[in-house]
Amino acid sequence: MESHAPLIIDVAGLSLNADDRRRLAHPLTGGLILFARNWENRAQLTALCAEIKAVRADLLICVDHEGGRVQRFRSDGFTHLPPMRALGQQWLQDPLGATNTATGCGYVMGAELRSCGVDLSFTPVLDLDWGDSGVIGDRAFARDPRVVALLAKSLMHGLLQSGMANCGKHFPGHGFVKADSHTAIPVDSRRLKKILADDAAPYEWLNATLTGVMPAHVIYPKVDVRPAGFSEQWLTYILRGRLGFGGAIFSDDLSMQAARTIDGKAVSYVDAAMAALNAGCDLALLCNQSLDGGGKVVDAWLDGMAKAQRQGRWEALESSDMRRRALLPTQPGLPWDALMLHPAYMHAVGLLG
Numbered sequence: 001m002e003s004h005a006p007l008i009i010d011v012a013g014l015s016l017n018a019d020d021r022r023r024l025a026h027p028l029t030g031g032l033i034l035f036a037r038n039w040e041n042r043a044q045l046t047a048l049c050a051e052i053k054a055v056r057a058d059l060l061i062c063v064d065h066e067g068g069r070v071q072r073f074r075s076d077g078f079t080h081l082p083p084m085r086a087l088g089q090q091w092l093q094d095p096l097g098a099t100n101t102a103t104g105c106g107y108v109m110g111a112e113l114r115s116c117g118v119d120l121s122f123t124p125v126l127d128l129d130w131g132d133s134g135v136i137g138d139r140a141f142a143r144d145p146r147v148v149a150l151l152a153k154s155l156m157h158g159l160l161q162s163g164m165a166n167c168g169k170h171f172p173g174h175g176f177v178k179a180d181s182h183t184a185i186p187v188d189s190r191r192l193k194k195i196l197a198d199d200a201a202p203y204e205w206l207n208a209t210l211t212g213v214m215p216a217h218v219i220y221p222k223v224d225v226r227p228a229g230f231s232e233q234w235l236t237y238i239l240r241g242r243l244g245f246g247g248a249i250f251s252d253d254l255s256m257q258a259a260r261t262i263d264g265k266a267v268s269y270v271d272a273a274m275a276a277l278n279a280g281c282d283l284a285l286l287c288n289q290s291l292d293g294g295g296k297v298v299d300a301w302l303d304g305m306a307k308a309q310r311q312g313r314w315e316a317l318e319s320s321d322m323r324r325r326a327l328l329p330t331q332p333g334l335p336w337d338a339l340m341l342h343p344a345y346m347h348a349v350g351l352l353g
Contacts, residue, residue: 004316005030005324006283007273007305008062008250009298012290014040016051019295024055026302028309028316030324031060033287034072034118041076042116042336049117060327065113065121067105068138073116077336079108079349084125087151088142099154104351106158111345114163114333121159122214122250124152126168126202127175136175149202156209158348165327167212167250171239172228173199174216184257185227186218192238195220200243207244211327214250215239215281226279230262230272235280248323251276253287269297270304274314282320 008031011020023029032052039045049061063072068083082105091098113121126148127133129140141151156166172195179186188195196204203213215229223238224231229251239245254272261267262275273284289297308314339345 004318004321006277006316006320008033008283008285010287010290014044015048021055023298028305031062034063036072039073045116061119063118063121066123078112081105081109083138084141085138091147101351102151102154103158104348106155107162107348110159110162110164111339115336115339119329120165120327122167124155126152127170127173128199130175132178133175140175145198145201149205153209163329163331165211167214168210169214170216171203171213174218177218188218188220191222204243211247213245214252217252217256226262230275230279232279248282248327251281251284253285255287269301273305274308277314282323
C-alpha cells in the first residue's frame with residue numbers, strides 16, 4: 001500500500017547522514033525543502049537530490065527560489081533572477097513585453113533547478129504590492145491584481161515549459177499587512193468582500209493554472225479568528241469551494257511565530273500540523289528544525305504525528321497524496337551542459353536581458 005505522506009521536513013547539511021535517511025524514509029514524510037545551507041555548488045546539489053530520490057523516488061524536493069532577494073542558489077552558473085517587482089515595472093512601459101520576460105524568467109528558473117534535481121519552487125508570489133509590507137516588498141509583481149495574475153500566469157507558463165509545477169502564495173494575501181509573520185501575528189481587518197475583490201482575486205482567475213497554493217499566516221478576523229493556514233473557512237470553503245482551486249495546499253512554515261498560536265493559545269508543532277491538515281492543507285511544512293540537537297525536534301514531530309494519526313486525531317487523505325504526487329516532474333531535467341546549449345533555454349535567458 002502506498003503511504004500518504006503529508007509532512008515536508010529539511011536536512012542540515014550538504015549531503016545526507018543516517019538520521020536524514022531515516023527521517024526521509026518515514027511513511028509520513030512526503031518531501032523536503034532546501035535552503036542556502038544545503039548549497040555549495042551544482043555538482044553537490046545534484047548529488048544531494050540524487051541521494052534524496054534514492055531514499056524514495058516520490059519525495060518532493062522543494063525550495064524557495066523566487067528571484068530577487070529570495071533565491072537560494074546564486075553561484076556556479078545559476079542565473080540571477082530579477083525580483084518580481086521589476087516585471088511589474090516593465091509592465092508599465094510594455095505590458096506584453098513584460099509577460100514575455102515573465103515566461104522567460106519562469107523557464108530559466110525551472111530549467112536550472114530541474115537540471116540539478118529540484119522538483120518544485122514555491123513561486124509565484126501573488127501578494128499585492130500595497131507598499132507597506134517589508135517581508136513582501138519587491139517580491140510582489142504589482143498593486144493591481146489583474147497585472148499580478150497575468151504576469152504570474154506568464155511566469156507559470158515558463159515553469160510549465162521547463163517541466164515544473166508551481167505554488168502561488170500567500171493566500172488570500174499578505175501584502176496589505178505590515179507585520180512579518182515570521183516574527184509576529186499579522187492581522188488584516190478588512191471584510192471578506194474587499195479581500196476577494198482585491199488580494200484574493202488572482203487565485204480565482206488562476207484556478208485553472210495553479211497547481212499549488214500556500215496560505216498566509218495572517219488572521220483576517222472579519223472572516224475567521226484563526227490564521228488562514230489553519231482555517232477551514234478560508235481553505236476548504238473559500239479557496240476550494242468558492243474560488244475553485246483543485247491543486248495542493250501547503251501550510252507555510254509551522255516554525256514561524258504566527259503559526260505557533262492558534263485560538264489565542266501557544267501550540268506544539270504537532271498541534272499546528274494537525275490544525276493545518278484538518279483545515280484543508282494537503283501538506284504541512286516545518287523548516288529549520290534539523291539544525292539543533294541533531295534534529296530531535298523533527299523526530300519528535302514525525303513520532304507525534306504518527307501517534308496522533310493512530311489516535312484518529314487527523315487523517316492522511318489519499319486525495320492529498322494524489323495532489324502531492326501530481327507536483328512531481330514527469331521527465332528528468334536536462335543535464336546542465338546540454339541545457340546551456342538548448343535553444344529554448346538560450347532564448348529564455350535572452351529575454352531576461
